[in-house]
Amino acid sequence: MEVIDGRLILGGVEASALAEEFGTPLFVMEESEVRARARRLKKAFANRSVKLFYAGKANPNLRLWELIGSEGFGIDCCSAGEVYLALRAGFSPDRISFTGTGLSAEEMRYLASTGVAVNLDATSQVEMYGRVAPGRAIGIRINPMVGTGSHLSCTTGGSHSKLGIPIDYARQASEAAARAGLTLRGLHVHTGSGGLDAAVMLGTARTLFELAEQFADTLEVLDLGGGLGVPHEPEDRPFDLETYARGVLALVNHWNGSHARPLEVFLEPGQYLTCEAGWMLTRVVIVKPTPEGRVFAILDSNFNHYLGTALYKSYHEFHAVSRMGAPRTRSYELVGNLCNTGDTFASDRLMPELAEGDLLGMVNAGAYGLSRSSNYNSRPIPAEVLVSEGQAKLIRRRQTYEDLLLWQE
Ligand SMILES: Cc1ncc(COP(=O)(O)O)c(C=O)c1O
Incomplete structure (x- = not known):
């Protein structure tokens, strides 16, 4: 402006x-502002082990998604309807990431038919997905019991939150996946929206990498969600993107230098790109x-x-x-x-x-x-x-x- x-x-x-x-x-x-944001994220996370997705729910306009897609981003979806829109906007299934809650068998059948990778957020959802799409790979969304968010209703990590599988039950969920004939390919966290504290988010990333040690034989992806906030109130300080990105890159580089099986990191910011x-x-x-x-x-x-x-x-x-x-x-x-x-x-x-x-x-x-x-x-x-x-x-x-x-x- x-x-x-x-x-x-x-x-x-x-x-x-x-x-x-x-x-x-x-x-x-403003197109130039969206592109500037996309490029800032790309620059901060420039590493071939990192993939960026736009959280489509932030603004589900297909022309905007195309614009963001032209910057190399995929689309992160939270519903079968969003996956439908992303496919209609021309994103191939490997450029779509899905994390949703409360999925019906019908929604699961649709998701399975598209070939999009899904993150599930309850053990019973894992079991249901095993019945709907046996033999597939899945991710599970973890609640690390720490939240970030500009308000309690946008804070999705912590004991008050319905979202994600409590971290203490991660092992249980992975066993349910194995019993259901599913391979645990990914771990996911998204602890809230509008967070401005890079240190807390980095702490959550560390927690996920530590948890990943338990499942290192099958994991391919750690999805750190979105939640990178932007200043709203006059006294708000901008989110320290560079510190967060440096920390995340150090974690993934260290993992990939020390484990036989490399990991990719996915990020799915919404607000940060378009707000x-x-x-x-x-x-x-x-x-x-x-x-x-x-x-x-x-x-x-x-x-x-x-x-x-x-x-x-x-x-x-x-x-x-x-x-x-x-x-x-x-x-x-x-x-x-x-x-x-x-x-x-x-x-x-x-x-x-x-x-x-x-x-x-x-x-x-x-x-x-x-x-x-x-x-x-x-x-x-x-x-x-x-x-x-x-x-x-x-x-x-x-x-x-x-x-x-x-x-x-
Ligand atoms: C799973 C997931 N990923 C990403 C986002 C995007 O969050 P933000 O717009 O704060 O980056 C959300 C927002 O609700 C979400 O639930």
Whole structure:
């Protein structure tokens, strides 16, 4: 992004022109930022034993997946539907990694039919997969009982978490795999999203390498998940990618130098690649002062489009896009247009004086925004555009009212 004369420019296009052309609310993805992120990850993890996957759930837009794929990334999927999309986007099964929970036999049959490698996250799921696809290789997701995450609901390691096989039961799960005629090919961890502490994540990687010693005769892959966070709050420090990468590379190099059977390391970041590349443009529809002195700015967006602010109070900066850098003189409740009080983006947020019709830009909207969108209150889901070198390309069209009829019988 750039600011010229107080106006916000995204990918060389003025944000207000994007809002005029495509309407609001609108998601805008900056191609150069996505590529820069991808290249930074590639550079940090440059090693032929490391494979990078984009966690597709962060933003399941096929044009975006193609773009990230063109940087050499595969796609990490968490559902049979995501695998279907990844295959449709042209990723070959060996460029797709799957880790999911609560799989039905039907989903397992679909996954087995695609040839995609799967990580399972319960001993009973291992047994079921053995019945559905005997003779296959699998990975198991381990809960190392340590979590990282920006909020408890995005922390997936630890005793509160339903995800993964508790590390003390790893041996049991591997025995279940052997009984079911499956080969244990991989161990997987993902301990949370939005973590900014590289040291904790490195500690988890070490734990997984230590566990791997027990299964060294069949293992081929250690998947360290995603979870590399980006700063949201003004006082957040960026994730120390280089330290984390150096630590991970030291672990894999040491393993491969000391074991007969080499390991590959998989990483599946989502937020790190696309969060900061995305903006949500939204207009102020109503400015509503209250007698107690609160001022609500009701936007044309809501938690249907970005759930994190309502679900776990994630912090996102908002800018008045035609007055970038203007003094922030008044406190606002920035809220959505749904019939819920919890539909709140930011409370007591200092902004320049707002008027109805003003265009705002919410930062860090490129991950877990549209991917969690819904039609609650029967409101159509917004469009998404990709901007690059002064050009804007529609990569997801805005839903119409007719779209709301699609699933009605
Ligand atoms: C198994 C798994 N891998 C990767 C990710 C991506 O996480 P992030 O976007 O924080 O990198 C997630 C997120 O929920 C996940 O559950």
